[in-house]
Amino acid sequence: MTNIVILMCLATLLFSASVASSSSSSSSSSSTGPNNREPRCIAVDSYSTYVCTDDPEASRRAAMMASSSPHSPPVAADDDYYDDVVIASPFDMDLGVEQRITGSDAEQLRIRNVLRRMRTYMEDEVLSRSEYEHVRDKCKNGHELCAFWTSMGECETNRAFMVEHCPAACRLCLLSNVNLMG
Numbered sequence: 028m029t030n031i032v033i034l035m036c037l038a039t040l041l042f043s044a045s046v047a048s049s050s051s052s053s054s055s056s057s058s059t060g061p062n063n064r065e066p067r068c069i070a071v072d073s074y075s076t077y078v079c080t081d082d083p084e085a086s087r088r089a090a091m092m093a094s095s096s097p098h099s100p101p102v103a104a105d106d107d108y109y110d111d112v113v114i115a116s117p118f119d120m121d122l123g124v125e126q127r128i129t130g131s132d133a134e135q136l137r138i139r140n141v142l143r144r145m146r147t148y149m150e151d152e153v154l155s156r157s158e159y160e161h162v163r164d165k166c167k168n169g170h171e172l173c174a175f176w177t178s179m180g181e182c183e184t185n186r187a188f189m190v191e192h193c194p195a196a197c198r199l200c201l202l203s204n205v206n207l208m209g
Contacts, residue, residue, distance in 0.1 A: 122149065122195045123167030126174040137178035141196060145174070148198040159200060166200035168193050 122145070128138050153159045153166050168174070173193035176182075182189045182197035189196075194203035 123169055124171045124173070126168065126196070127171045128174070130175070134175070134178070138174045141174045141177045145177075145196055145198060149195065152198075153195075153200055162200045162203065165203060166195050168195045173197075 126138070126142060128135050128142075130138070149166070153163060159166070169192040170176075173189075173196035176185075176189065176193060177196040182193070182199065186197075190199050190203050194200045
């Protein structure tokens with residue numbers, strides 16, 4: 028899936044570059060004009076599919092199309108929305124507090140990787156395996172920074188706190204049940 032996303036982004040960037048080079052050869056506008064923005068990748072669904080473009084209108088249209096899916100929330104109309112956009116899947120409502128994705132590009136990438144692993148864990152284990160049935164209601168993040176803390180290694184270095192407050196982000200739902208019972 029990741030390879031497909033990367034290929035989609037590369038194809039979009041190549042297309043954008045070819046359009047930009049053909050338009051720059053046909054016009055004498057400066058290279059710092061409004062059409063020469065850096066590409067921006069926007070998450071369009073819960074499976075980490077991204078649309079990469081330097082055109083905010085194209086980004087908005089892609090996000091609007093994705094939001095018409097029954098599994099996606101409505102999309103805001105302002106450009107600031109797209110900086111931290113995360114489109115939830117149906118089970119995200121059961122994961123507790125919505126996670127904040129801020130910081131540098133590297134930090135945001137680490138947080139998105141944590142969220143991707145958390146979603147896979149929830150889909151493939153917690154929501155589908157019978158041994159997790161008794162912890163499904165307890166497997167929730169209790170703070171908006173759980174994914175950030177997990178990306179910084181807190182699940183290993185501060186395990187007691189993280190198991191109690193962020194079991195979904197740490198992927199330790201069975202352990203959180205043991206701690207809650209004992």
